[in-house]
Amino acid sequence: MRVESLDALKKWKSKIPSTDTKSIRILACAGTSCLSSDSDLLIERLKEQIEKRGLDTKVELVRTGCVRLCGQGPLLLMEPEEIAYVKVHLDDVDEIVEKHLENGETVERLLYTDPKKNEIIKAAKDMDFYKKQKRIALLNCGSIDPWNIEHYIQNDGYEALATVLLEKSPKDVVEIIKKSGLRGRGGGGFSTGMKWGFTLQEKSDEKYMICNADEGDPGAFMDRSIIEGDPHALIEAMVIGGYATGAKEGLIYIRAEYATSIEPLRKAIEDARKHGFLGKDIFGSGFDFDIEIKLGAGAFVCGEETALIHSMEGLRGEPSTKPPFPSQKGFRGKPSTVNNVETLANIPVILRKGAEWFASIGTEDSKGTKVFALAGNVRNIGLVEVPMGTTFREIVFEIGGGHPEDKDIKAIQIGGPSGGVITEEFFDTPIDYDSLNSIGAMMGSGGMIVMDEDSDMVEIAKFYLDFTQDESCGKCTPCRIGTKRMYEILERLTNMEGEPEDLERLRTLGENIQSSSLCGLGQSAPNPVLSTMEYFAEEYEAYAYRTKKTKYSIDAEKCIGCTKCKRVCPTDCISGDVRQVHVIDESECIACGACYDVCPKDAIIKP
Amino acid sequence: MRKEILDTTTLDQEGLKKLDAYIEGLRGNKEEQLIHVLHHAQQIFGYLPKNLQWYIANQLNMPSAKVNGVVTFYSLFSEEPRGKYTVSVCMGTACFVKGAEKVLDRILELTKSEKGKMSDDGLFTVQDVRCIGACGLAPVVTINEKVYGNVKINEVDDIIRRYKRGDQHAS
Numbered sequence: 001m002r003v004e005s006l007d008a009l010k011k012w013k014s015k016i017p018s019t020d021t022k023s024i025r026i027l028a029c030a031g032t033s034c035l036s037s038d039s040d041l042l043i044e045r046l047k048e049q050i051e052k053r054g055l056d057t058k059v060e061l062v063r064t065g066c067v068r069l070c071g072q073g074p075l076l077l078m079e080p081e082e083i084a085y086v087k088v089h090l091d092d093v094d095e096i097v098e099k100h101l102e103n104g105e106t107v108e109r110l111l112y113t114d115p116k117k118n119e120i121i122k123a124a125k126d127m128d129f130y131k132k133q134k135r136i137a138l139l140n141c142g143s144i145d146p147w148n149i150e151h152y153i154q155n156d157g158y159e160a161l162a163t164v165l166l167e168k169s170p171k172d173v174v175e176i177i178k179k180s181g182l183r184g185r186g187g188g189g190f191s192t193g194m195k196w197g198f199t200l201q202e203k204s205d206e207k208y209m210i211c212n213a214d215e216g217d218p219g220a221f222m223d224r225s226i227i228e229g230d231p232h233a234l235i236e237a238m239v240i241g242g243y244a245t246g247a248k249e250g251l252i253y254i255r256a257e258y259a260t261s262i263e264p265l266r267k268a269i270e271d272a273r274k275h276g277f278l279g280k281d282i283f284g285s286g287f288d289f290d291i292e293i294k295l296g297a298g299a300f301v302c303g304e305e306t307a308l309i310h311s312m313e314g315l316r317g318e319p320s321t322k323p324p325f326p327s328q329k330g331f332r333g334k335p336s337t338v339n340n341v342e343t344l345a346n347i348p349v350i351l352r353k354g355a356e357w358f359a360s361i362g363t364e365d366s367k368g369t370k371v372f373a374l375a376g377n378v379r380n381i382g383l384v385e386v387p388m389g390t391t392f393r394e395i396v397f398e399i400g401g402g403h404p405e406d407k408d409i410k411a412i413q414i415g416g417p418s419g420g421v422i423t424e425e426f427f428d429t430p431i432d433y434d435s436l437n438s439i440g441a442m443m444g445s446g447g448m449i450v451m452d453e454d455s456d457m458v459e460i461a462k463f464y465l466d467f468t469q470d471e472s473c474g475k476c477t478p479c480r481i482g483t484k485r486m487y488e489i490l491e492r493l494t495n496m497e498g499e500p501e502d503l504e505r506l507r508t509l510g511e512n513i514q515s516s517s518l519c520g521l522g523q524s525a526p527n528p529v530l531s532t533m534e535y536f537a538e539e540y541e542a543y544a545y546r547t548k549k550t551k552y553s554i555d556a557e558k559c560i561g562c563t564k565c566k567r568v569c570p571t572d573c574i575s576g577d578v579r580q581v582h583v584i585d586e587s588e589c590i591a592c593g594a595c596y597d598v599c600p601k602d603a604i605i606k607p
Numbered sequence: 608m609r610k611e612i613l614d615t616t617t618l619d620q621e622g623l624k625k626l627d628a629y630i631e632g633l634r635g636n637k638e639e640q641l642i643h644v645l646h647h648a649q650q651i652f653g654y655l656p657k658n659l660q661w662y663i664a665n666q667l668n669m670p671s672a673k674v675n676g677v678v679t680f681y682s683l684f685s686e687e688p689r690g691k692y693t694v695s696v697c698m699g700t701a702c703f704v705k706g707a708e709k710v711l712d713r714i715l716e717l718t719k720s721e722k723g724k725m726s727d728d729g730l731f732t733v734q735d736v737r738c739i740g741a742c743g744l745a746p747v748v749t750i751n752e753k754v755y756g757n758v759k760i761n762e763v764d765d766i767i768r769r770y771k772r773g774d775q776h777a778s
Contacts (some may be wrong), residue, residue, distance in 0.1 A: 025721060032741055033741050033742075033743040033744060036741050036747075036754035036756055037744070037756065038742060068741070069740075070743030070744075071743040073743060079683060171685060216737065216738075217738070218698070218699035218700045218701075218703075218737060218738035219699050219700040219701050219738055219742055220738070221738075221741075221742060256683055257683070257736070257737065294642075294643075295642060295643055295646060296642070296681075297642050297645070297646065297681035297682075297683045297684055298681050298682035298684075298737070299681050299682065300737065301678060311642065312639075313639050314638055314639040314640060314641035314642055314677070315641075315677065316676050316677055316680040317680065317681070373742060375700070375701035375742035375743070375745065376700070376701050376704050376745075377704065381701075381742060381743040413700065416700070447700065449700045449701055449704060451704060455704055460703075460704070463698075463700070463703050464700075464755075467698075467737075473680070513644035515698075568761050570713060570760055570761060570764075590709065590712075591758050592706070593706065593710045594759075594761055595761050597759075
């Protein structure tokens, strides 16, 4: 059925059977993290049981996208009370069906325990993790079935598109987005409205609207969650963007590693076509637009817009110099707009609620919210969407619940391989694009990795550099050779073969690469090294002066000879008899930390 | 040029027919869709040997050097045959800070293989991969489609042993 007008859309919306007739709605998370803990089997089993016991008249089971608290998956949210069952196992299904669905009792043992306060929390809305969050980009993610277009329609889907096409000129739309203050969420933070305006003013018979879904930053998975959890929002935003910039063709460039994300997206595109939200004469406005999916093949640099465009053309994904910018000469040499997934997910909401509303959220120059992927040494791992201006402390300690064992948090890495580390003195900094730049980090795509006192910052920096030097496309020399040399110096240092002069070499090299590389990858590649050098100079010095201890040992005073460490050691380098003090043979120790993890008496001394 | 690169008779002919049909069905500029063609070819043949690249270049009417340039640029394309099980150790930041590197080293040791190269018994290709976006489960190892989350170094032996015995489904 094609939807020809706003009225027709509203009529359809009103006819969709309301779920209010059912007394219980189960939101079952089928995000990537939960799926890898077999949530699909769980959902299947629930469905079977609900049907078998004839509960389908009162229970609605919704297979949703990411519910965000990934570390506690698989997750079930039971509406209306929003009771959250966490780490649900296949074997728990019968009990849930019997107690919760049939008898209206809560299955206490599956409730979430607040790890900080050691209290059981029944409803998701009462968890610290969810309390402070504000959803715009993730609005529907985790609340609707992404495979079902009616769920999107029910949540005001495609209304913004109808209004835009029927009542506004492309210029009006550009102005609204400019006024909202939305900035690109993929890293750079450039004004989205201005970007659209540039493409609009270009005169060309062909233009392209491109969605950058090449989420390459390690530790970031918000784009994936949006594509899987709310694909129609992305489609609606792209049609709006196409209209605003004068493009009739849309392309979504998605990394091939995200194979599971592609299916719901394909289905959503087909459904949108079927109902006339894509294709010819959308809403009878005379505007035509369609979307094609382009696959990546594993290259981080393709997140850079010019490299992405070359990759879409079937070429090696190498960047080219700007100008010309993609808005002038992009895909197939025609004016193109490249927007990131999270940026686009904001668009329909902005158009529904108004630029003023959006601009009222956030800080002076960074409006709206930002989604962070919180991971590493933190209790609550998952996606966090908060207003710009929220502090690191609020995210890591309040929403994230702090360190799982209450160890000291040494640093927070933000911005992935292009970003830097934040140390405790900056934990109270309100996060926005500009505050991060001023302290030597950057927003990047919003990966936030929490590191505790045990993290070796030189190793972390080496890890990022290993990544960038491997991903460097090789086109420009500073990045190709420079990052390799930096990596070699770091390797020398961590092998205890370095010298104090290496530190100066690292710094000079890093600064040169920043200033002379062609694209964002090279320009930002030294950031993790330079930023850790600034804040953790003593760790670099310990390596450079070769004073660093690298092996584990056992505190003879504390060791009770329980043999636990001896049994887990993968290299069998721990010796000692029962109830005798154990000893680690340092020449064989690979510093895996297995002994440290099992020791009941804290007798293992970390390097 | 070495002769075997030009010899496409050693390729699975059924596979080539499937590939031809795929290329035939493409609309628009075919050269532009090289990456999609390569994905498809790798799905059929398991990897992209030089003679297959040569074949694809001919079918798309483009220089084989260009095809090889693209194949070698992207990490998901492999010119080497792959083991029955592809063991991927996620090297995303979250996994890294939780000890993924040690997990990888241990797996390489157990499978007696080098990173990216098939083990001699043809069972394993062990590789490190970019963040797979399952950071909540770090460190993560995937073996073919199966995802292992929160992998501890002392569990690795057991997992690999099960695959060696062929009863990977036992838990």
